[in-house]
Amino acid sequence: MEPRTLPNRRLPNRWLIALAAVLMQVCLGSVYAWSVFTKPLMAMSAANHDPWSLTRVSATFTIAMSCLGIGTVIGGAWQDRVGPRIVSTAAGIFYGCGFLIAALATSMHSLYGIYAGYGLFCGLGMGMGYICPVATITKWFPDKRGLMTGAAVMGFGAGALVMSPIAARMIAAVGVPQTFVTFGIAYLILIVTAAQFYSNPPQGWRPDGWEPRTAVSKAASTVDFTVSQALGTGRFWLLWLMISLNTSAGISIISQASPLAQQQLRLTAVEASAIVGIISVFNALGRVFWAWVSDFIGRSQVYFLLFAIQIFLFFALPSLHEVAIFSVVVCAIALCYGGGFGVMPSFTADFFGSRYMGGIYGWILLGWGFAAIPSPLLIAYVHDRTGTYEYAIFVIGFVMLVATVFPVLAWRIVKRMAADAKAIENPAATPHS
Secondary structure (H helix, E strand, C coil): CCCECCCHHHCCCHHHHHHHHHHHHHHHHHHHHHHHHHHHHHHHHHHCCCCCCHHHHHHHHHHHHHHHHHHHHHHHHHHHHHCHHHHHHHHHHHHHHHHHHHHHHHHCCCHHHHHHHHHHHHHHHHHHHHHHHHHHHHHHCHHHHHHHHHHHHHHHHHHHHHHHHHHHHHHHHHCHHHHHHHHHHHHHHHHHHHHCCCCCCCCCECCCCCCCCCHHHHHCCCCCCCHHHHHCCHHHHHHHHHHHHHHHHHHHHHCCHHHHHHHHHCCCHHHHHHHHHHHHHHHHHHHHHHHHHHHHHCHHHHHHHHHHHHHHHHHHHHHCCCHHHHHHHHHHHHHHHHHHHHHHHHHHHHHHCCCCHHHHHHHHCHHHHHHHCHHHHHHHHHHHHHCCCHHHHHHHHHHHHHHCHHHHHHHHHHHHHHHHHHHHHCHHHCCCC
């Protein structure tokens, strides 16, 4: 069926939907401020004569990110059936309640309760909530797919910028439990409110007068793959691997940003929280910047640049002890980390179409949760054993070197898709055997 253009007056304002998407992602992205809670929780446990190691406390973040992957699969499949509004509302309830459970568990000195609240409930709510605005935006903005999906997930990267400095000061003033309570109530209200703006456009809708013109948009798939069809292709698992590797690199630094800065630069917790906030700015900017660039040079080319740049950044990082240079390097890592998330929604829609984007991208983001398991634990474990982050960071640099192979493979797939699209557009120009 040919795509149809419907009068805009009969449809909701897509820019309001985009604004709600950014607001929701800012709330969900506060999970990246976890490192602000790391040392206060360790200090609280020591005061209760049951000290928690860095590895055990960092496991909370790992559980949250792992459950995020599960949440994206659940939320993606669910929103393909019932639409994004119901799923996003449920996500807000899960997410807000997760903070409240963590507050109660902290008061009771229960690390497993924190795992359940901040790890399980926040992680599932985060995944369910993350997938809905991303899938919705790809449908409403086929004309600006890279830019707008990047802008939507930019909010997720900016979440720690909002939460980190506020949380650091609140922890010092009122303690960890009350800080969890305050953010939990605020996020529950904001996410549920933003969810009410979501809806899907009619199938096949296009903005008035828009036709694919750029090389990137022309190479995008004109066929809407189902979830099962997408999972059966090699290109799906290639995208899954690429986002997993990029995530594993960036999340290892983000999860330890505050204690890493305190150790390597001799900063206080409040001073280190400022670096965490700056990192989140570049995490957010990377999502919209690289997504915008990908509309012009291609998704594969951007991913190659992300991996190549990070090779040099990770090998340089352990030797840096000046605040300014250290900040530049970790912010550049965050820029690349965010870029991977900014580009991947459009990459997925280009390869598989947008109709079943929620379900397909939910499975892609399972790679995000998968990558969250080894990386933060690895860097925390190596630090606990050696007293330094250096060795783990070098390992990540080598992983980035190997990873540059995969965008090249993806680029070859894009070239074949572009050739097929050209053949369909100009069948007379295609040589016959």
